[in-house]
Amino acid sequence: MHPWVGAGLEDRLHILSELGLKSIDELFASIPEAVCIDGLDLPPARDEDWIRRALGDMASANVSMDSIPCFLGAGVYRHVRPSIVDAVLSRAEFFTSYTPYQPEISQGTLQVIFEFQTLISRLTGLDVANASLYDGATALVEAVLFSHRVLHGKRDLAVVAETVHPMYRRVLDTYTEAAGIEVVVVPPGTNGRLDPNIVREAAGDQACCVAVQSPNFLGIVEDLPQLAAAAHDSGALAVEVVTEAVSLGLLTGGGSFGFDVVCGEAQSFGVAPGFGGPHLGFFACAPKHLRQMPGRLAGETVDEDGTRAFCLTLSTREQHIRRAKATSNICTNQGLMALAATVWLEAMGGSGLRELATSCFARTEELKRRITAVGDSWRIAYPQSPTFNEFLLIGPASGTELVEQLASDGVLAGVPTTDWGGAWPDGLLVAVTECNSARDLDAFVAALENLS
Amino acid sequence: MTIPDDLKYARSHEWIKTEGNSVVVGISHYAQDQLGEVVYVELPEVGAAFDVGDELGTLESVKAVSEFLAPVAGEVLEVNTRLEDEPNLVNDDPYGDGWLVKLSGSAEDEELLDAAGYGEFLEQESA
Numbered sequence: 062m063h064p065w066v067g068a069g070l071e072d073r074l075h076i077l078s079e080l081g082l083k084s085i086d087e088l089f090a091s092i093p094e095a096v097c098i099d100g101l102d103l104p105p106a107r108d109e110d111w112i113r114r115a116l117g118d119m120a121s122a123n124v125s126m127d128s129i130p131c132f133l134g135a136g137v138y139r140h141v142r143p144s145i146v147d148a149v150l151s152r153a154e155f156f157t158s159y160t161p162y163q164p165e166i167s168q169g170t171l172q173v174i175f176e177f178q179t180l181i182s183r184l185t186g187l188d189v190a191n192a193s194l195y196d197g198a199t200a201l202v203e204a205v206l207f208s209h210r211v212l213h214g215k216r217d218l219a220v221v222a223e224t225v226h227p228m229y230r231r232v233l234d235t236y237t238e239a240a241g242i243e244v245v246v247v248p249p250g251t252n253g254r255l256d257p258n259i260v261r262e263a264a265g266d267q268a269c270c271v272a273v274q275s276p277n278f279l280g281i282v283e284d285l286p287q288l289a290a291a292a293h294d295s296g297a298l299a300v301e302v303v304t305e306a307v308s309l310g311l312l313t314g315g316g317s318f319g320f321d322v323v324c325g326e327a328q329s330f331g332v333a334p335g336f337g338g339p340h341l342g343f344f345a346c347a348p349k350h351l352r353q354m355p356g357r358l359a360g361e362t363v364d365e366d367g368t369r370a371f372c373l374t375l376s377t378r379e380q381h382i383r384r385a386k387a388t389s390n391i392c393t394n395q396g397l398m399a400l401a402a403t404v405w406l407e408a409m410g411g412s413g414l415r416e417l418a419t420s421c422f423a424r425t426e427e428l429k430r431r432i433t434a435v436g437d438s439w440r441i442a443y444p445q446s447p448t449f450n451e452f453l454l455i456g457p458a459s460g461t462e463l464v465e466q467l468a469s470d471g472v473l474a475g476v477p478t479t480d481w482g483g484a485w486p487d488g489l490l491v492a493v494t495e496c497n498s499a500r501d502l503d504a505f506v507a508a509l510e511n512l513s
Numbered sequence: 514m515t516i517p518d519d520l521k522y523a524r525s526h527e528w529i530k531t532e533g534n535s536v537v538v539g540i541s542h543y544a545q546d547q548l549g550e551v552v553y554v555e556l557p558e559v560g561a562a563f564d565v566g567d568e569l570g571t572l573e574s575v576k577a578v579s580e581f582l583a584p585v586a587g588e589v590l591e592v593n594t595r596l597e598d599e600p601n602l603v604n605d606d607p608y609g610d611g612w613l614v615k616l617s618g619s620a621e622d623e624e625l626l627d628a629a630g631y632g633e634f635l636e637q638e639s640a
Contacts, residue, residue, distance in 0.1 A: 377577055
């Protein structure tokens with residue numbers, strides 16, 4: 062058999078006879094009949110070009126985020142992606158490689174991880190950042206389990222703000238249930254922000270962590286210094302979750318306010334929304350808790366000739382070495398997406414990231430100002446609370462109805478809050494980024510006026 | 514491979530030295546050699562109580578992390594705080610400055626081996 066050509070009929074019969082089987086069906090006989098499909102209703106085989114055109118026609122019926130003004134966010138954000146990101150990403154040396162079991166052979170991969178860690182460390186204000194995790198939701202899970210370990214498993218409560226992304230909380234529930242950790246959810250106050258006193262009360266003396274998101278699910282920036290103090294007063298670790306990583310270009314990461322963990326989703330750094338994945342989790346903590354940190358670390362060292370080199374450290378605590386005693390069940394990192402984020406951040410630079418974040422903030426403030434002039438049927442849910450690039454908008458109908466009505470007017474106006482549960486009004490979460498042009502804002506305001 | 518005569522040994526490779534009503538615990542020369550260069554030692558809290566066979570702490574080398582176990586039941590009286598900054602003492606002087614913890618309790622336990630017994634045990638292990 063040629064290695065690059067699939068097995069033909071003759072090869073298949075040969076393999077089956079070696080296995081002592083009569084047919085392919087017999088090979089897969091262990092699959093229950095109930096889950097098998099009895100034939101697919103497909104037209105006869107067509108050539109590649111025909112298929113490409115037919116599927117292209119179908120796909121063109123979709124509205125893409127780039128084809129009409131788009132204000133969708135709620136955890137996944139559209140930002141500029143300079144061409145250099147995909148150019149580096151698609152290099153075969155990076156694109157096809159998996160971290161080898163002798164990782165030091167892949168100096169390029171380790172250098173990327175080292176640079177990624179350095180960037181995350183600077184943005185979060187914490188001295189140690191790991192090589193990355195799968196996504197923001199699992200990063201939150203890891204932060205809660207981490208806190209539980211750091212406090213020796215003696216505190217079984219995890220206090221989590223209701224304004225932490227509801228999907229993240231659902232993922233968290235699937236882990237904490239099995240780990241014997243009880244999650245206590247603290248709703249926001251009437252201004253959409255957490256009240257540190259209520260957080261302190263909920264934590265009591267049994268919480269291993271207090272997890273808050275900033276900017277929170279409603280787009281509102283939390284009072285991080287007060288919340289860190291509330292967590293520490295109760296002897297718990299303070300955990301910050303970030304879903305819109307670009308906010309770290311303008312807002313100080315929680316590490317500088319005493320947070321023990323800053324983690325979250327870094328999709329905003331050069332990773333396309335991509336129907337919800339693959340995305341990129343990050344995790345940073347203080348050096349004193351290094352040995353309880355999930356995942357792995359790349360380190361900088363020198364080789365035997367004294368030349369700068371990179372190595373993999375801390376993987377001794379991962380699952381492939383420690384088995385059941387591993388610190389976490391992550392045993393790798395999200396390498397390719399971490400590369401995208403690294404290239405993106407390095408292309409932006411510190412001042413570029415700040416400019417980009419400032420632009421998101423300024424456009425959001427402009428849209429908020431213009432909406433207040435539209436009339437009484439539209440209002441910002443929490444007008445007094447500071448936001449970064451997202452806010453909750455209340456209109457003349459439910460969020461689900463509004464999204465449909467505004468879409469028919471040619472604007473993807475936001476994500477309805479109707480189905481998420483939670484102590485907030487029914488409306489639309491509206492996200493504004495540097496990708497929203499002045500014309501997009503005009504179209505948004507015009508669509509609201511039409512519905513007033 | 515040194516195996517001092519005045520110590521007792523556990524099959525999990527800890528050595529035990531009786532000092533009055535307490536015991537000092539470390540890991541054997543063989544154990545540190547198997548681990549390789551120790552880069553971090555995680556020690557228990559003073560005052561914590563352990564049963565025989567409980568995990569006392571962990572030893573992290575450049576290639577692996579291993580637990581060390583309580584060879585006798587007792588309470589932690591003292592830990593070797595020097596290991597925080599000098600974990601290599603476990604390699605350089607496993608029976609001296611590389612000691613791990615001091616436990617209340619007694620080594621009068623028939624499960625423990627003497628030097629000759631531990632030597633035979635190691636031969637069987639490597640056979």
